[in-house]
Amino acid sequence: MADALIEFRNVNHIYGKGTQQEWDALIDVSVSIRPGEFVAVLGHNGSGKSTLAKHANALLLPSSGCVLVDGMDTRDEETVWDIRQRVGMVFQNPDNQLVATTVEEDVAFGPENLGVPSPEIRRRVDEALLAVDMLEYRLHSPHQLSGGQKQRVAIAGMIAMRPKCIVLDEPTAMLDPVGRQEVMQTVRRLNEEENITVLHITHYMDEAIFADRILVMESGRIALEGTPAQVFSQVDTLYKLQLDVPQMTALAHRLNKRGFSLPADTLTVDELVNQLCQ
Amino acid sequence: MAMLRNITIGQYVPGDSWIHRLDPRTKILATMALIALLFLVQSFPGYGFAALYVLAAVYVSKLPPRYVIRGLRPLLVIIILTLTLHIFMTDGRVLWQWGFISITWEGLVRGAMMGTRLVLLVLGTSILTLTTSPIHLTDGIESLLKPGKPIGIPAHELAMMMTIALRFIPTLLEETEKIMKAQMARGADFESGNLLQRAKNLIPLLVPLFISAFRRADDLAVAMEARGYRGGEGRTKFRELQFAVRDGACLAGVTVFTVVVSVLF
Numbered sequence: 001m002a003d004a005l006i007e008f009r010n011v012n013h014i015y016g017k018g019t020q021q022e023w024d025a026l027i028d029v030s031v032s033i034r035p036g037e038f039v040a041v042l043g044h045n046g047s048g049k050s051t052l053a054k055h056a057n058a059l060l061l062p063s064s065g066c067v068l069v070d071g072m073d074t075r076d077e078e079t080v081w082d083i084r085q086r087v088g089m090v091f092q093n094p095d096n097q098l099v100a101t102t103v104e105e106d107v108a109f110g111p112e113n114l115g116v117p118s119p120e121i122r123r124r125v126d127e128a129l130l131a132v133d134m135l136e137y138r139l140h141s142p143h144q145l146s147g148g149q150k151q152r153v154a155i156a157g158m159i160a161m162r163p164k165c166i167v168l169d170e171p172t173a174m175l176d177p178v179g180r181q182e183v184m185q186t187v188r189r190l191n192e193e194e195n196i197t198v199l200h201i202t203h204y205m206d207e208a209i210f211a212d213r214i215l216v217m218e219s220g221r222i223a224l225e226g227t228p229a230q231v232f233s234q235v236d237t238l239y240k241l242q243l244d245v246p247q248m249t250a251l252a253h254r255l256n257k258r259g260f261s262l263p264a265d266t267l268t269v270d271e272l273v274n275q276l277c278q
Numbered sequence: 279m280a281m282l283r284n285i286t287i288g289q290y291v292p293g294d295s296w297i298h299r300l301d302p303r304t305k306i307l308a309t310m311a312l313i314a315l316l317f318l319v320q321s322f323p324g325y326g327f328a329a330l331y332v333l334a335a336v337y338v339s340k341l342p343p344r345y346v347i348r349g350l351r352p353l354l355v356i357i358i359l360t361l362t363l364h365i366f367m368t369d370g371r372v373l374w375q376w377g378f379i380s381i382t383w384e385g386l387v388r389g390a391m392m393g394t395r396l397v398l399l400v401l402g403t404s405i406l407t408l409t410t411s412p413i414h415l416t417d418g419i420e421s422l423l424k425p426g427k428p429i430g431i432p433a434h435e436l437a438m439m440m441t442i443a444l445r446f447i448p449t450l451l452e453e454t455e456k457i458m459k460a461q462m463a464r465g466a467d468f469e470s471g472n473l474l475q476r477a478k479n480l481i482p483l484l485v486p487l488f489i490s491a492f493r494r495a496d497d498l499a500v501a502m503e504a505r506g507y508r509g510g511e512g513r514t515k516f517r518e519l520q521f522a523v524r525d526g527a528c529l530a531g532v533t534v535f536t537v538v539v540s541v542l543f
Binding site for chain 2: 057059081084085088089091093095096097098099100101102104105108109110111112113114115116117118121122125141142143157158161
């Protein structure tokens, strides 16, 4: 697959190698992310999904196997900074990833690190804040913002570095429903309009519905892979992996057990309504 | 508890005066000139000129004078102590005596001088912090320390530390409040008992606060690395400091004034 943006080739990752707590977080993972794709990674705690994410921009290096980003090997120390420019990362805790005392300063942090000249930084900061709809808050200090707004600023901080791909490591886990919706809308828009590749790690099934492809992780391996319809139609397998399915899929599944014959890949309320009214 | 929310970082008063618009480096240098002046002059006329300098700065900055004077309050004890020690402890021509306590003429003079020096020092430096936002102050300090890099002064690192501290003070205060409320809900008492008892009661507050601060530091370090941070090398600045004509004029005036006054008095 020459056209892959991020390619995992037989990646193994072992935490605490040679100690009592030796633990295989990733086992022989091979997957490739194509440019422009929206990939959701699902899995319960400890399934290795966060470890997978951290391999995408060389924050973690594979114990064996390799990860290629835009053709560059993450183990190559010389290209680490190029890789981090191409693959931005948003983390779970909105408070612990903003560095500066005002929103615009924080968005400027990435471009400053890249050595971008200051008039160009100004332009990129405004552009990035506009893209996440936070321009009017540019002089606010981070602690005056809500969780969802902080995450959008963090995303803007990535956009300003002009990445090809954004990796979001459970960005909505600490947010309220409103904040979750804000962040998801922003991410989807960036994917659709700016054609930025998204690798979205989450344990909310409802956020995965919109993905082009879903990877389900289970104890360090990829247990299921496919479009949302393909993955969520395997309701019993998902339950076995201690994962939920989207509410509407679950409802359709239960109705089918009572004698209905609805398609197993029902994902949204609209779809279910249409099928029931036929 | 409400107290925690009211803390503002620094004492910056936003404004648009001539002093507000000066480059932070100019303001830092002018403040240093004042400090030097205060330690060089040894006579009342000299202090008079220094006082004039401070008053002129307050006037130009358009700060409410009452606000500037309020800056003296935390130092009141030290100023009074200095004054008293000098008045009673200096040998010389005795003006008044009661038992072993005596007041001398020289003591009065030195006490007054020391007192004036301290008051002017505090007023002068608070004009700097009142008219300069913490961000600009940090930029100014970084830029002024940069030439010291070959002799091992970590200018960028210091500025980064200041920025992160400023960024996280409100976050940690919020967290303190949260932990305090959680502990109070379970019967902790932070408000009664003597000083020792109260200090002891703070331990269950400080332990979780420290643990979470370390976790935050760890997260932040990873996030910074993910955003391509690798120290000050090859880094550009979003806001470039730029000396304007007024900065040159101000620095020239301050230099001439400081030299003339400290030579003459």
